[in-house]
Amino acid sequence: MPRAVEALIFDFDGTLVDSDEALDAAFRAVGADPAAVGFGHAIAEACAHVGCTVEEYADAYDETAASPFAGVDDVVPLLGRWALCSNKHPRSGRAELERLGWEPELAVFADHFDWAHKSLGPVLSLMGLGADGVVMVGDSDGDVRCAEGVGCRFAWAGWNPRVASARPGGLVLDRPDQLLDLYG
16 A cells, blocks of 8 residues: 555444354344345345345344454554444444444444445545545445445455455455554
8 A cells, every 4th residue: 555544444344343143143033044135235225135124134133243353453442533334224333333432533324325335425525535545444345336436445354254265356454453554
């Protein structure tokens, strides 16, 4: 990464927290097959696909089940400017942030995007930043599309085993402490 950044913008699930099983368990609880959904989709889209409501899913989601990936909890207090941009239900997202004691400058969830897939434009606007001043960090193709949509740089959360096994192209961070290097 040749240029230092002003802020990091993170996806939440699968990037900062190891939530795959928690997400899948909520789909199973509403009678849906999690394999039919996958990861990285807007929650309303995923729920519509399997025939449940967003509220049914949110009620079934265990807000205590996801834990930070190894090393993330140590790095979060050291981050400079950072934000969350997540497809997660806002009730779950806020509860998890509070439980973890994390305080990003900005945290936007699915409701901010009228339940459609998240996008970085509103986040950049709210933070007063241009695309050249941020790096989006995520674990899915949807996160890559968010970065491409505004023309910012992207880094893969390679500490997620799904990302590590997929071996995607581009910048893949192996450890959360490498996030600090992005600030320059």
